[in-house]
Amino acid sequence: MRSEARTSFCLAIGEPDTTLLTSAGQKIAKAAGDFHRQALSAINNTSGNNTWPGQVIVGTRDDVLIAHTVLQGVEKLTLEDLAKGQDVFVRYHRLSPPSLTMPTGLAIVRILRNPAGQWRAQLRNNDTGQLITELPASVEQLTHMDRMSLTLGISSDIDYGVVLPQGLVISVRALDL
Secondary structure, three states: OOOOOOOOOOOOOOOOOOOOHHHHHHHHHHHHHHHHHEEEEHHHOOOOOOOHHHHHHHEEEEEEEEEEEEEOOOOOOHHHHHHHOEEEEEEEEEEEOOOOOOOOOOEEEEEOOOOOOOOOEEEEOOOOOOEEEEEEEEEEEEOOOOOEEEEEEEEEOOEEEEEEOOOOOEEEEOOOO
């Protein structure tokens, strides 16, 4: 007989109510909460002068750990601001085995439109500002949204982004990881 323990909860609004969960569910909830707090603490402790609204999305797979959030003030950006180049995300990334093109650590992600008209994401070292890599990005203008939401997808590629209240949808894709 195969047994499974499953649970779901939202960490974005505080600690989950685990009173109705089984013992295994309570352990899963506690581990997820601890992991979220540690990820947020790591980002906060190494972010330099950058600040953000506090939402962090974390995703993992056996060989990938990624956490990202947006910098404070992105909710005021326009399409024209982004085209000129704006720092939008703080991203923590770890691959196993390590990758030379995507080293472990924090990076500031700048979104811009290059001279050829393509949207790009420049990942820069959080401490030195040195360019780590440049990835394809997409930026779309939709209608206004009620709130900001972060996105993250991990498959053979990693996609992460944000939907901003002003209707801008920004996505970055790290290919073939």
